Amino acid sequence: DIEAKDSGKVCIPAKILLDSLKNIAEQPLTFNIDKNFGVEITSDNGKYKVMGENPDNFPKEPPADEATTFSMPSSALVTAINKCLFAVSNDDLRPAMTGVFFELSPKGVTSVATDAHRLVRFSRVDVVCPESATFIVPKKPLTLIKNVLPNTDEQIEISYNANHLFVKQGGAQMVCRLIDARFPDYKVVIPTDNPYKLTVNKIDFQNALRRVSVFSNKSTNQVALTITGSELQLAAQDVDFSFEGNERMACQYDGEDLQIAFNAKFLIEMLSAADTAEVVIELSTPTKAGIIKPTEKVENEELLMLVMPLMLNN
The missing domain is CATH 3.10.150.10 (DNA Polymerase III, subunit A, domain 2)
Incomplete structure (x- = not known):
């Protein structure tokens, strides 16, 4: 509810106003505006002043012509x-x-x-x-x-x-x-012929990526994935500091043995966008993009994520 003695307009810096209001307890506030657009805000325990601006300088709302x-x-x-x-x-x-x-x-x-x-x-x-x-x-x-x-x-x-x-x-x-x-x-960049299917537990894969990527090169965040049968190996290294990390985890895989590298930061963010317990990663060769999809479809929704591979370190 607003009680006003007069009608008027003023522009107030949004950040200063919001930063102050969110730290004030729920209570009535009094705004006094002078002729030079100075604003004085009074609360139960304090008084705050900020210089406003002429509302005539505020950008006009664009018309919704032919919308x-x-x-x-x-x-x-x-x-x-x-x-x-x-x-x-x-x-x-x-x-x-x-x-x-x-x-x-x-x-x-x-x-x-x-x-x-x-x-x-x-x-x-x-x-x-x-x-x-x-x-x-x-x-x-x-x-x-x-x-x-x-x-x-x-x-x-x-x-x-x-x-x-x-x-x-x-x-x-x-x-x-x-x-x-x-x-x-x-x-045109979404591959339609990625025959290999890697299915992993999303949370387990994310956590493994977070741990292993600690030892990766910080400019590339490269983590190599080696897939053989029902085992997925994650490996990262930073040769400049002699860092190295390796982990193994279970997976379901339909395809030929494959080694491919990705930016771990990208994978972690993309996995967070999938709202399922497991994700499937469709792969082809070490130089072709991988496709990440949730294993379960949400009604009326379809999510597809593509990530480009990195060149494997020798």
Whole structure:
């Protein structure tokens, strides 16, 4: 509830306001705003001052001209963002890859992220879009959106036009500018003929990777996987410091004996995106990308993750 003596507007630095409010106990606060936009905040035990700005300088909300609108569960968007965000590139020289690519169609919504070393594709087939369209949403707005939206089945309204994305939930609306760039043709890099299937316990594999990667080269985080029958061996070394680590673990494997190396940090992050007890890794040769999938499918969802191998150390 808000009790105001006068009406007015002011811009306050968001970080200072939030950092102060989250450390104040639940209590009434009084905001006094002077003619120069100085703001004095008074609590039961303290008084705080911050210099605001003229609200006329605040950017105007872009109009939703010629926007297309559809609805989806809030949890569906939150899940899509969580599955993809870690694979977004930080390379500003390739702006198209610094966001998540959304592919809309009447058959569902697909979100894709890649940094050229790994790729994540997440699809929801229970979301109906009025038309086919594609756009790229930057990483920072997506981080804010997933932190604000509830992870529930509440329906949210999504609108988009050539330049902006609008996400409306309850009485709140979030707007962000889309990335004006062409996303690479990700479909051509997904192998369709990886005949070897490695099935492992996700948690056991993650923990083994964490332990062994401690001894890897810190610039590559390389861990070599040697698969023979029902045994998986993990090995890492840093020749500069004479570090070396090896572990063995049980697995299910259908294929010829194989040795292949990956960035352990990438594998650990990708395994975290799979919500199953076991994952299957589809492999072919030491120089071809591996495909990681959960062994159990969630209804209306499909998750595929690709990771490029590293050159094996001699």
